[in-house]
Amino acid sequence: xxxxxxxxxxxxxxxxxxxxxxxxxxxxxxxxxxxxxxxxxxxxxxxxxxxxxxxxxxxxxxxxxxxxxxxxxxxxxxxxxxxxxxxxxxxxxxxxxxxxxxxxxxxxxxxxxxxxxxxxxxxxxxxxxxxxxxxxxxxxxxxxxxxxxxxxxxxxxxxxxxxxxxxxxxxxxxxxxxxxxxxxxxxxxxxxxxxxxxxxxxxxxxxxxxxxxxxxxxxxxxxxxxxxxxxxxxxxxxxxxxxxxxxxxxxxxxxxxxxxxxxxxxxxxxxxxxxxxxxxxxxxxxxxxxxxxxxxxxxxxxxxxxxxxxxxxxxxxxxxxxxxxxxxxxxxxxxxxxxxxxxxxxxxxxxxxxxxxxxxxxxxxxxxxxxxxxxxxxxxxxxxxxxxxxxxxxxxxxxxxxxxxxxxxxxxxxxxxxxxx
Numbered sequence: 001x002x003x004x005x006x007x008x009x010x011x012x013x014x015x016x017x018x019x020x021x022x023x024x025x026x027x028x029x030x031x032x033x034x035x036x037x038x039x040x041x042x043x044x045x046x047x048x049x050x051x052x053x054x055x056x057x058x059x060x061x062x063x064x065x066x067x068x069x070x071x072x073x074x075x076x077x078x079x080x081x082x083x084x085x086x087x088x089x090x091x092x093x094x095x096x097x098x099x100x101x102x103x104x105x106x107x108x109x110x111x112x113x114x115x116x117x118x119x120x121x122x123x124x125x126x127x128x129x130x131x132x133x134x135x136x137x138x139x140x141x142x143x144x145x146x147x148x149x150x151x152x153x154x155x156x157x158x159x160x161x162x163x164x165x166x167x168x169x170x171x172x173x174x175x176x177x178x179x180x181x182x183x184x185x186x187x188x189x190x191x192x193x194x195x196x197x198x199x200x201x202x203x204x205x206x207x208x209x210x211x212x213x214x215x216x217x218x219x220x221x222x223x224x225x226x227x228x229x230x231x232x233x234x235x236x237x238x239x240x241x242x243x244x245x246x247x248x249x250x251x252x253x254x255x256x257x258x259x260x261x262x263x264x265x266x267x268x269x270x271x272x273x274x275x276x277x278x279x280x281x282x283x284x285x286x287x288x289x290x291x292x293x294x295x296x297x298x299x300x301x302x303x304x305x306x307x308x309x310x311x312x313x314x315x316x317x318x319x320x321x322x323x324x325x326x327x328x329x330x331x332x333x334x335x336x337x338x339x340x341x342x343x344x345x346x347x348x349x350x351x352x353x354x355x356x357x358x359x360x361x362x363x364x365x366x367x368x369x370x371x372x373x374x375x376x377x378x379x380x381x382x383x384x385x386x387x388x389x390x391x392x393x394x395x396x397x398x399x400x401x402x403x404x405x406x407x408x409x410x411x412x413x414x415x416x417x418x419x420x421x
Contacts (some may be wrong), residue, residue, distance in 0.1 A: 010034035013071055016057075016089050017064045018078035019044030022102050026076045026112070032058055038072070041063045041367040042078070066091045074110070078102035144214075171245035173226060173272050175265050177258040177284015178206030181392075182366035186210060188284045190254075198249040201240060205256030205392055206284075234264055238271030256392075258286040262312050262335050288333045291365030291394040295372045297395050297401060299331045304399050313395070315336025317347050324398075325353035325377075331398035338363075338393045342381050348397075358402035363393040374403055 014030050018040030027048060030037050037057040039048055044059060052059040059067070060157060061257050064084070069091050077088040077099065085103035092099035093109060101108035123142055164242050174193045180184035186207045194200065194210060195216055202208065204224030223232040231322060232240075237253075243253045259265025259281055272279035288310045292299055299308045309324040311317070313334045324330035337344055338361065349355060355378030363371045375383035379398065399405070 012073040014074045015068055015072045018049055024048050038275045039066050041147035069095055075099040090162040171248045171252045172278040173241050173245050175253045175259040175281045178254050178256050179285040180287035180366045183207040183209055185285045193252050196250055197252040199244045199251045200254055202254045203256050238268055242275040242277050258284040261286045287394055288335055291362045294366045294395050295362045297396050300398055313340050322351045328399055329398050334395040337395045338389055338391050341384055345381050357397055360396045361389050361393050
């Protein structure tokens with residue numbers, strides 16, 4: 001029976017017997033663990049010679065003797081001479097010091113696991129029967145690939161519980177931009193944060209199916225808003241974030257799009273900072289940029305437009321937005337504008353925007369329910385009413401919204417793309 005232990009070697013004396021490449025690899029791992037490494041060997045390879053020259057290791061240029069094992073916490077022997085390694089292992093047993101024998105693992109009293117690291121998580125694999133380095137390396141590689149899949153956002157993401165045990169003063173908040181809806185557009189950093197979360201405070205938008213991948217016991221608090229219905233006001237959301245973090249929890253605030261693009265992320269950061277709660281932001285893919293792209297609409301296009309103005313429809317037209325509508329070289333993107341579309345169009349036409357300005361409304365962008373409705377500015381309200389356009393949607397106004405701009409772009413499904421002329 002083999003028991004795996006995590007051994008703290010920082011500032012502790014470790015003896016390495018041997019000076020070849022195997023010994024050098026062992027030394028490198030020990031230095032990473034901040035151990036005090038002593039090497040005993042008549043000669044050493046260039047790597048160990050450099051580490052000695054730089055003061056990273058002590059080197060005694062001679063054969064090992066039994067007294068070298070005095071006051072050490074661990075011994076690694078890798079002389080290449082089985083008899084010499086066996087002698088070192090015997091001396092270690094006499095002193096009740098654990099020994100790893102590279103020449104014959106069975107002779108040692110400890111084994112070095114095959115390891116893979118992901119952030120602050122170290123995965124180690126050892127065999128409990130006869131030594132089988134090939135097998136342990138293969139299992140290690142399989143586990144490492146799985147962990148990389150988790151971090152990289154593959155389908156298995158989030159199924160490994162990465163939550164740490166925290167004290168009350170270790171609570172913190174991370175605002176995660178979930179992107180426009182497609183789970184594949186949630187960033188690697190965002191998925192890593194979710195895999196470590198104790199609490200997830202979530203909106204109704206964004207990749208909500210990722211909640212199915214959370215570890216058992218993760219608390220999910222729904223603070224989602226719908227048009228005209230805000231059951232949890234913004235100040236209450238801030239209070240929830242602060243309260244949960246002050247309980248020592250790792251709180252992820254999962255938001256659709258990007259937290260700082262009409263996501264009120266700035267207000268939530270301020271609420272945390274005012275309460276002394278550590279907070280960070282993981283940017284997300286903004287729907288203002290991603291949704292038009294998913295619909296085949298380039299917001300800038302050489303020779304057509306070279307500027308973009310993004311606005312919140314509920315705030316009404318800004319002067320810059322209205323000017324942009326009269327400037328053929330600018331694209332205007334409106335978020336949260338479907339419910340006030342008639343008012344926006346009326347104001348734009350009154351200001352002098354051309355009724356022929358191309359407009360595209362992209363509903364549920366990047367998801368399987370994506371639908372694109374196109375019409376000139378003067379007719380878009382009628383077109384949107386005819387198909388029942390509703391939030392979540394992104395409105396794009398300008399020459400790039402005209403159909404056929406990109407000859408090589410994929411044709412729209414006629415059942416999900418309407419054009420009024």
